[in-house]
Amino acid sequence: MTIYGDNLRDAASTFVHQMNALLNKTLTYTPLRLSILHRTENGLRREFALVSFPRSGVGDSAIELKTRYGPMDLSLKQTLEAVRDENRRQVRLRTVSYGYTLQPHAWDDRLIRWEYVRFPGEDSFWSRHHVQGPLEFEILDDRDTIHNLTLNEWHLPTGWVPIEEVIRFCLHDLGAPALTARDGWHAALTESAEAFRTPYVAREDI
């Protein structure tokens, strides 16, 4: 479903409400929060909504997951804006960027991050939807030279990554404790992803 609202806060609140309902059935009772900010760009005032977990006392906005690989911090962030819809009197919600990050407590670096940037700089030619992380691998070329790389050196394209799939990864692959039985969280994630997939994210918006 495309999210509409009377204004950005209204539309973004609908998104946050739906995401929190999903999180409450799957991964955490910690709710995502919404902050509205205004930015002046080339003389024009633009409004954005920043969605993230609540700020802790030291400023972080992540939740701790007890994974089978030890504790990790999960951060979910989206920056949203409202687009005037010519066919309606309401605005349509559009994602400007997202960043979904996992960082083990014992690490100084993030393990993995899925990112999207709708408006990269003019000198940015990388894939706007990508995944990165310090995951190491080697490529042996045809001159027997070994290239040691990490995934941080590439912008590995992913297409749009729904929050639902990040939650699924945390539950299934990392073994984070679920708030409901497997059938329950699987159904909740599938239903939510399907609802978002159809008209929620219009092709022109990604």
Add this chain to the structure above:
Amino acid sequence: MALEACKVSPQLPEHLRDAFDEGYLTQEQLREFIAFQAARLDLEFDEAVRRAHADTLPRNITGDDIRVLVSLLDR
């Protein structure tokens, strides 16, 4: 046995916490929060902004946070 210095993390100022609770941040509060987050990485505000634009901030969740916040500053 020598005692190691215990580094206490600064706490988010109350007025910034209130701003997040209310769900609205002014540009001044945004700059102040970026400076707060930058200090956690031992960076000054201007350096953090420069490194955010150059994508050379530390590769951790705080660095990611600053990068997003800098994208919301006035231009």
